[in-house]
Amino acid sequence: MIACNKDDEAPQPTPEPTEIEKLPPATQTGANKVGCLLNGRAFLPVGQSGGSNPYCGYYHDAFSLVFRITKNEDNITGNGTESVAVYSSDIILEEGMIYVLRADNSNHSGAYRINRINNFQSFETNTEYTGELHITKLDKEKNIISGTFWFDAVNEQGKKVEIREGRFDMVFEGWAG
Template sequence: MKKIFLLFAVALLIIACNKDDEAPQPTPEPTEIEKLPPATQTGANKVGCLLNGKAFLPSGTNPTGGNPNPYCAYYHDAFVLSFSIVRNENNTSMEGTESIAIHSSNVILEESKTYSLKINDQRAGYLITKRSPKSDRYDTTEEQVGEFHITKLDKEKNIISGTFWFDAVNEQGKKVEIREGRFDMVFEGWAGKV
């Protein structure tokens, strides 16, 4: 009888240990880069990047009632991609808003090409923060540069996808770093179609 009891106790102990091993584990918090949208090429209307190491993703609606958030347009030789974090939906002055934008002009974009972002190339990247008591603007310059790369350009379906990064400074020389940028957008415009 003692042997049966001992075997029964050992079996219960093994079952109990196995149940402890199966206890639910807490889901780890995603890293900042895991918070970014995947790099797709389907016209998913997704964009994001790291701003000084933190995930920067569009949120809120455009408080001026104009373009959507995010917004992308490509009219033959002029391209713009912009997205914002809007912290106060009812504020038409956009105070509390941070926006990142990339724009180019006088260039016909091509798939699989990389373009520099610096002020004299008629292509630039910038960050605008609107906070009380004043706004602050960070721009690419001759020294603070970046790149955007077009991974897909479908002029029939108006899809443009790619990656970007840049450094930008404000008037006081304070620098911001935009890294791991990715976008997959349906653009407004005609992209050179005649």
């Protein structure tokens, strides 16, 4: 007689995570994690390029969140990178607020940049292509800022990129006043 045991079953492969499952969880602890979907694909910081990656600075009324994928680990000049950035200036951010990312006549913007030798492209928000920055936590004593973002950006040739499901939980450099 032949008997089958559960132990005899072939192991099942672990399913690949979806693009959104590759993003860091939306936390508010100062975990120094950031990520988003770029045209439906996970975009997470990889490598260094002459500074901290990711970078988050907040100096009273100027906020900057930049993270990049560095294609060349020895990259000092910034060539060979792709970056996503969210900026805010001339306004003191408040927890619980949502800010429109659009650039023109706004203090808030979003950008995606490709910087390779002989190929620099900049996609930016404007009055037609916009997005949102939502501050979910701002702890000025521990220098923690957390939130979500999304935006559409366009280059000079009219090509569009979509940034979705952006989330960040960072200890920021600077002072929040």
